[in-house]
Amino acid sequence: MLVSVKQVPIAGWYTSVILPTAEAFASINVLQQRMLLATLFLSLLAGGLTWWMLRRELSPLLDAAKALTTQSESKQPPQALPIARQDEIGDLIGGFNHLLETLGQREAALKRANCACARLSRTSRNASR
Secondary structure, X not given: OEEEEEEEXXXXXXXEEEEOHHHXXXXXXXXXXXXXXXXXXXXXXXXXXXXXXXXXXXXXXXXXXXXXXXXXXXXXXXXXXXXXXXXXXXXXXXXXXXXHHHHHHHHHHHHHHHHHHHHHHHXXXXXXX
């Protein structure tokens, strides 16, 4: 209960007002309930939007991982991965594709060197006979 007392000097009286706290704080309680509901709703909305954005932004990485898994299970030489978007993830996939190209060139040079060594070895064997 909230109570307020005030003296009326001319009449020699005291006036008092009594207000139940439930009535006094009813609007604050309603405001708290609305704030709680708004907070829950906005939290769910923010969580859903965050999940959607992350899924959308990271889907090229998931696609690249699936393509790499498929390529690793096959006996074919690695192929360049498709670049879906020109963003940071596209740059990463492009860098990986460049690495694949460099490794392919190194492997081809190594095969050429091995063939040259094998020919030289055969030639030296034949010359020594």
